[in-house]
Amino acid sequence: MRTVSILGVTGSVGQSTVQVIEELRGQGAEIAVEAVTAGGNLSVLADACRRLQPKFAVVADAAQLGAAREALAGLNVEVGAGPSALEEAGARPSDWVMSAIVGAAGLHPTMAAVRRGATVALANKECLVCAGPLFIEAAAKHGAQLLPVDSEHNAIFQVLTHPARVEKLTLTASGGPFRTSSHETIAAATPDEACAHPRWRMGRKISVDSATLMNKGLELIEASYLFGFPSEMIDVIVHPESVVHSFVHYVDGSVLAQLGSPDMRIPIAFALTWPDRAQVSTPRLDLATLGSLTFEAPDTAKFPALKVCREALKRGALATTALSAANEVAVEAFLDGRIRFLDICRIVEDSLSALEGNGAASIAKSPTSFDEVAAVDQAARDAARRIAGSLAAA
Ligand SMILES: NC(=O)c1ccc[n+]([C@@H]2O[C@H](COP(=O)([O-])OP(=O)(O)OC[C@H]3O[C@@H](n4cnc5c(N)ncnc54)[C@H](OP(=O)(O)O)[C@@H]3O)[C@@H](O)[C@H]2O)c1
Known part of the structure; x- marks a missing residue:
């Protein structure tokens, strides 16, 4: 029996995690759910509780405790609300914790899991960007296993066979919805246009970050803290098909990459079943149908965020x-x-x-x-x- 918790169960990554758990349970895997958390979406939280039967469910806003109790009535789940309950969700005993709250709000609940030495599937990149060295030190001190879920970092993790022999890493970037747009179009972009990502269905914050390329800058910082390489050893390349999820270049000229359809259930399933793997019904990669994979240098004049992130990391x-x-x-x-x-x-x-x-x-x-x-x-x-x-x- 494996016990898991999902921080941010109502979000895009959280919901994909629910799907993977249900699929594995359907194959006979014994997965018990200890805790789930939401920002404020009580109907999706109630649906997740019905499907997963967790012991503890938390809503972020303390003022929503009454409403949450009402929404979860009859589901046989203890209900909490507010920052300390969010941290408790990370601290409660579970083998594996999905960190999928968006933004710095995810830091303390995730740290609660790190401090008890849990295996932490890390989707929330802002934890590392916000407190990278302290986060990594704490994971080492408490014996927490960090498993990157961001597809690029998950790809690197999968092929990082010889960390001491790495020449450089290359993070791939889809280029976002405005990759080929004119300056005028970008200047006039609406929130809905910025959130219309060509490859990935994601929450609105990360979708906007992808459109500005800030997401790739945050990922550059995340990769630096997570894998211990300086900014100069991490390149970014635009790859609109989002099939190659990143590259590791070794000192002998070998380049290893992980490929797959752009579907977050792949890195989530990897993290959930690591160090094993399991059958998951994600779309299979069909390279012959795709025909070609393309790559281009990022346009840092049009998308300055990448440069701003690189400079901050150096500072x-x-x-x-x-x-x-x-x-x-x-x-x-x-x-x-x-x-x-x-x-x-x-x-x-x-x-x-x-x-x-x-x-x-x-x-x-x-x-x-x-x-x-x-x-x-x-x-x-x-x-x-x-x-x-x-x-x-x-
Ligand atoms: N989506 C992806 O494909 C993807 C890929 C790689 C990495 N990531 C990273 O994974 C994280 C989650 O992304 P997402 O796309 O799943 O975001 P999302 O769909 O916006 O979901 C965010 C989750 O965080 C919860 N939340 C929001 N504000 C909160 C607060 N103040 N306190 C506690 N919980 C709060 C939301 O709850 P409510 O919905 O109930 O408000 C929801 O459960 C981000 O850090 C993102 O960069 C996402």
Whole structure:
């Protein structure tokens, strides 16, 4: 019997995880569910509870406790609400935890799982971008096994046979919905256009990040912390078909890659069954039908976010904390229709400059504590809100 918990069960990755669990249970696998969490979507949370029968279900907003109890009545599940209940969901005993809350909100619940030495399937990249060195140190100290679920990092994990003999990594990027769009089209992009990803069905925040290419920058930072390689050893290449999920180049000239249809159930199933594998009914790759796979260099003039992320990574880990926080605020402002698409990256850059300029706490260094991470995260959010406010008013 395997026990699992799903942080962010109502989201895109969370729902794909539910599907994989149901399919494996259908084949006779014994998978018990300890805890599931939601942001605020009570109907999807109730549906997940009906299907998975967890012991504990949590909603993020403490004020929703009563509504959550009502929505989950009769499902024989203990109900919690608020930040401490989210952390409890990560802390409760389970062998495996899917970390699929979006944004820095996922950090503390995921850390609760890391601190008890769980196997953590990491979809939430913001945990690492926000607190990379502390997160990795804690995983090593408590013996937590991190299994990357982001398809690119999952691909690297699968073919990273000789970490000491790596020459470089190459992350593949789909290029997003605006890869071939003109500057004018991009400047006028609406939230729905930015969320219409050509290959992946994802939550709205990561969809906007994919459109700005910030997602690839966040993934560059994630890969650096996760696998321990500097920015100079990590390349990005645009691959619109999203079939090759990344490359590892070795010192002897060999290049290893993992391929598969763009379907998150593949890396999720890999993480759930690791170190084994299981039969999962994901779309099979048919290269003859596809005919060709194409690659091109990213256009950093059109999509500056990648460069901004690379520079932040070089500056220091608190710079990536600030970058991720400012980006969350900017994406939310864009999705709410308060700023334009091209303002997102500008807000991130200006927030980093504002934090560097105030001199109070340098961000060009690694954090020494989670309190320091929280302080820089808050300062970056404040700066980003100020800048977004002035852009919205202009
Ligand atoms: N989707 C993908 O294909 C994909 C691929 C690779 C990596 N990732 C990463 O995986 C993470 C999740 O992505 P997603 O696409 O699944 O996002 P999503 O569909 O937006 O789902 C996000 C999940 O987080 C919950 N949530 C939102 N705000 C919260 C808060 N303040 N506190 C607690 N829970 C909160 C949501 O709950 P409600 O829905 O109930 O509000 C939902 O369960 C992201 O970090 C993303 O970068 C996603």
